[in-house]
Amino acid sequence: MRAAVMEAVRKPLVVKDVPDPSCPSNGVILRSEAEGVCRSDWHAWSGDWSWIGLVPPMPLVMGHEFCGVVEEVGKECHNFKKGDRVLVPFSQGDGVCEYCRSGQSHVCANPSLPGFSYWGGYGHYVGIPNADANLVPMPEGVGFEEGASMGCRFMTSYHGVVDRAQVRPGEWVAVHGCGGIGLSAVHIAAAIGANVIAVDLDDAKLELAKKVGAQHVVNGKKTDAVMAIFDLTKGGAHVGVDALGVKATCLNSINCLRKQGRSLQIGLTTAAEKGEVALPIDRMVTMELALIASLGMPASRYPSMLQMVEAGKLNPKSMITETIGLERASHVLEQMTTFQNVGVSIINKY
Numbered sequence: 001m002r003a004a005v006m007e008a009v010r011k012p013l014v015v016k017d018v019p020d021p022s023c024p025s026n027g028v029i030l031r032s033e034a035e036g037v038c039r040s041d042w043h044a045w046s047g048d049w050s051w052i053g054l055v056p057p058m059p060l061v062m063g064h065e066f067c068g069v070v071e072e073v074g075k076e077c078h079n080f081k082k083g084d085r086v087l088v089p090f091s092q093g094d095g096v097c098e099y100c101r102s103g104q105s106h107v108c109a110n111p112s113l114p115g116f117s118y119w120g121g122y123g124h125y126v127g128i129p130n131a132d133a134n135l136v137p138m139p140e141g142v143g144f145e146e147g148a149s150m151g152c153r154f155m156t157s158y159h160g161v162v163d164r165a166q167v168r169p170g171e172w173v174a175v176h177g178c179g180g181i182g183l184s185a186v187h188i189a190a191a192i193g194a195n196v197i198a199v200d201l202d203d204a205k206l207e208l209a210k211k212v213g214a215q216h217v218v219n220g221k222k223t224d225a226v227m228a229i230f231d232l233t234k235g236g237a238h239v240g241v242d243a244l245g246v247k248a249t250c251l252n253s254i255n256c257l258r259k260q261g262r263s264l265q266i267g268l269t270t271a272a273e274k275g276e277v278a279l280p281i282d283r284m285v286t287m288e289l290a291l292i293a294s295l296g297m298p299a300s301r302y303p304s305m306l307q308m309v310e311a312g313k314l315n316p317k318s319m320i321t322e323t324i325g326l327e328r329a330s331h332v333l334e335q336m337t338t339f340q341n342v343g344v345s346i347i348n349k350y
């Protein structure tokens with residue numbers, strides 16, 4: 001099969017033929033039809049995250065944001081058949097631990113992650129283990145490109161905004177960082193009735209944020225984001241979202257809150273923070289602020305999100321700014337180093 005292979009840190013991916021994957025007995029072979037280029041790929045590609053022990057084994061076919069068609073089914077997989085269109089949540093479980101059995105497979109005791117634990121959607125075929133526990137049938141009305149984005153960034157924001165921060169209609173939500181996760185958070189919070197302020201350093205990203213649902217935008221390069229949010233909300237946001245994972249967005253998401261506000265931490269940090277940011281604990285205590293973390297989304301929560309997509313209330317497609325071939329994936333990763341890319345890029349030509 002054709003694949004874009006990572007052979008060295010920060011070096012261009014090599015597009016070439018590699019052996020097809022073999023079918024896991026409890027899994028499927030999926031023909032990937034679309035794959036998003038996500039900032040988590042950039043982290044792996046740049047050699048980030050080594051401080052949490054995440055050093056990708058190379059050569060590696062990355063890709064954890066994909067969907068496609070089932071080509072082959074293992075003997076112990078019972079819920080899927082050849083020809084099924086399926087979505088692939090990146091946060092996968094073993095299906096048997098106490099978390100999986102209670103529908104919380106995204107925090108499985110033995111998690112696996114396509115594109116890291118096994119070769120992912122930067123290759124045309126993917127062998128996916130534990131398919132019954134992890135794959136999600138894809139509704140006919142959902143296209144492959146938008147399906148791919150629901151494998152990571154869109155579903156991560158949905159779980160964070162809806163399940164974890166429990167955003168309510170009429171609340172002020174300030175989203176810090178307007179990459180794929182941030183734009184999705186803006187769109188989802190607006191769709192469920194919140195008033196959304198989008199913050200970024202790039203006017204092009206803020207324009208897109210307005211298109212997908214932001215009521216106000218703040219360019220943090222030109223103005224103090226926290227003060228601007230206090231002015232717009234007359235006293236602070238109910239919910240802040242750190243959709244990037246750097247010190248500045250983490251702290252702004254907390255500092256922009258009104259009393260009893262909650263900050264949703266979605267992004268993992270970078271090499272600069274190495275997983276640690278000093279927090280304003282006294283402010284958090286005296287204002288009763290909450291810090292809520294969120295990771296992916298379990299397969300069990302997909303029906304709720306997909307019903308909103310089918311009803312036209314959520315539109316993951318609105319975040320997609322380009323579709324590309326495998327050869328172009330490296331270029332998108334390089335753009336991410338300097339935050340040049342706007343919106344979501346999807347590989348749909350293998």
Ligand SMILES: [Zn+2]
Pocket residue numbers: 038039040041064065090152153
């Ligand atoms: Zn991702």
Ligand SMILES: [Zn+2]
Pocket residue numbers: 093094095096097098099100101105107108109110
């Ligand atoms: Zn599990």
